[in-house]
Amino acid sequence: MAVLQRKSLSGGRLLKYTCVFKQHSEFIYHAVLLSFIGHPEIFPLVFTTKTQEIFNCRVLEDVTEENCFKLIKKEDIIQDLKTRAAISDFHPVKKVVLEYPGEELLVVFDANFQYGQNFYLVASEEAKENLLKPPENTEEKEEEKEEEEEEENGEATLEVHPYKPPVHKPWVSLGSEKEVEEESVKDTAIKYRISRVRRKFGAPITFTDKNASHVKDSYIECTSYQDKAFSIKMLEKNVGIQMVPKVREASTQTKWTYPKNAATQYFPRQLSNEEREESLSSEKLKEFFTSVHLRMEIALQQNEIMNAFFDDWKALAEDESSSGGKPDIYLKAYQSFTDLHYLKDRTISCVCWHPTIYGIIAVSARQRLFYEEQVNLSDKSLLQQSVILFLSFFDPIHPQLMLQCSEDIYCFQFSPSDPNIIVGGCINGQIVLWDISQHEENLQNAKTDADGVKMSAIDMPSLIEVQECSTEPPLVRFCTVSSIQYSHRKPVTDIHWLPDYSEANQTGTTFENKAGVRVQLVTCSPDCSILFWDIPATKLPEQPSSEKVREEEMFDMPLHVPDTLNQLDLCWKPLIKVLHSLKTSHFNISHQPLTLEFTFLASQDGEIVYSDWKMEIETDLAKTVSQKYTIHTESVNSLQRSPFFKDIVLSIGGRNFAIWKEGVTTGPILQSSCSAGRYTAGQWSLTRPGVFFIGRDDGNIDIWDLLKKTYEPSHFQNISKSMITFISPCIASRMFMVITPYCAPLFTIWPMTLWHTNLCIIAWYVFFLQCMTTLQKTKEDMEEQENADYIVFLDLEMVMDLGLVKGQEILFSSDA
């Protein structure tokens, strides 16, 4: 498609469109021809040879394709017209020539018959000049555009030029009038087509004229009829429908019966300041206050005292639910203790918290032995000096105090009534007593002396080693040691102070201790004897009863030293000796007043004896009722009474543990299954009933919560690599417990309160009752047991004559 030059007649500027005539291969000449037929400026002419000779525009001689322009004077043309009139070639354009304003007319040789003839006349000056001159411009432009002409045509230059808005131009016809004319209806004759039947072809026909006014209504028509030759059934017809909503006007009237308030607005009445003041100062107000303020204050105070509507039961349940999730049961080491000097190569045999002073722990160490050798402990002779160390939280390195003894201490206890009296059981069977009243103040000040410098002149009547350097803790020698002859033959495995409300005398009767001071202790040992000891009287503050005086006579008491205790060295004898066939390793005293009943004895062979004996004064024999149970496979490590229930005892030994209740003679109320490792230590939790800790030989601590699971520990945690030997709870604070591993010279204190205190004692007790009801032995079994006991008892009567010393012996009947 080509865009051709437009030339305006009105004299406007010639719009410069590219006129690329040269390379239009697709140029459609016919289209161009038609568009230029009505063009006013270009007049295609045919020049005959004669005309060409006249005007010197002979083809290919004067005028060539390149040199196609020829200017001919107007006068010449007019002359020619006059000369040759009708045969002149310029005849068709005569008028144009005559009207031409200029002098010369441009005739262009149309070699390509662009306009239909071989020459064309340009009828306007501007066009002439444009043709003559711009070909130079366009030629230049064509050369420029040749490169970019491939893809686009005339529009390219339009983009280069800045956009000019179209200017109003007159209508330029491009040849469409012909078509319009063809289509338009003109006032021409109407053509009719009439056909006749075939047989009348050729027959004459007559036509007549009729005036329209002769017809009625001056109207005549040729009606249309359905052409039978042409019948197409319209199968589908498009129909348009419009929907219009029906609008209807209606009206109604309501009746307003009565007016009613839909909303009310109000504001409160208020007193003015004067009125208020008047009220405040009135007498009536004063009387009112006088009468009312008392009631009000009572009510306020009630609220201050307690919240009467507080639901304790619900609060308890909330505590439970909040701890129902995974509790934070991680034992964390609070403090580690070690002492390189005294605890080197030793194992800790017993740990006790100081009952009253917070933060003081007493530790006894003994030779580290293999398990098998422990049984034959009494055969060993120990040369190393053995001590009990007092260590403080605040100074874990330096001991605060040292208690000296000649033998290794296997176990020791503070006296509950006087924490300055400590009694310990040795490996060779002796009992040792210390008194640290002089050091009590130092211990209490241990917090402040964190550096561990304890320089104090100790004024003890017994021999005290003088301190050589300031880091040496004060050494306290024992006050009393029992006589070897009358002590145990084997190491003292357990030592307990008697409850302070009961006391035993020589004859074995128990009576109430009115002094309120704990004066007696009981020891047991695997040599099958249980000894009652009496604290030497002079040490005790009050000695009111006469029985006490009588007991004093038993002891040899030199007189010349005011403090006579140390003279009782090696003279201290037990009060009562009880023979038993059990190699007792632990025992536990019941807490019932006025009667002394050993309830649980645990032996090295794993037997538990529940004995309920009552001593009678008259007879030497004691009527005993005892049951022996072999639950544990190995020796019993610990026998612990529950701090919440006075009649529940936990025994740990070998690979299992058992829980016993006093009064239940059929066996343990709970017995655990054998575990993979050995249990070596155990302790009830002081804050939660139903929770106890068991130490194992692989250094793990099992935390058992019997209210949650009875078949496996609720949690276990590894404390150390070696066997746990001892767990001791702190009664003073109930917060911590000491766990001592076997191989390490150090021991650590662990916080014991893992959860908040859960006071579900009722639930715990119910649990125990359930345990008991499941253990129902048949009646026959119980009878059998009783018979067996009696037979054994008769046998052992004969043993009474053997090895008796002063004091009464009570036989226990027991049978393997």
Next chain:
Amino acid sequence: MLWCPLSSQAEVEETLKRIQAHKGVIATMVINAEGIPIRTTLDNSTTVHYAGLLHQLTAKARSTVRDIDPQNDLTFLRIRSKKHEIMIAPDKEYLLIVIQNPCE
């Protein structure tokens, strides 16, 4: 409230201060027989709110007590709610209202 140096008023002030000084007391109000506050420690709108409501409640409570037994009379009214306790000591002409938070 305006301060007027009369002795009876001083006593009243002292009593009110003492009541206000109790532990947990949030507010104290004195209302006359018609429910118009005379003396208060709260802001005006809250006081008016409380006064209007509690005055009607006290009247209802009193009428209940007296309806059951005409010889009886209302001496104290305590309303315990989740957050605090409202204590009302009624009298012939006035009403003393104290709001206390009892939770320790």
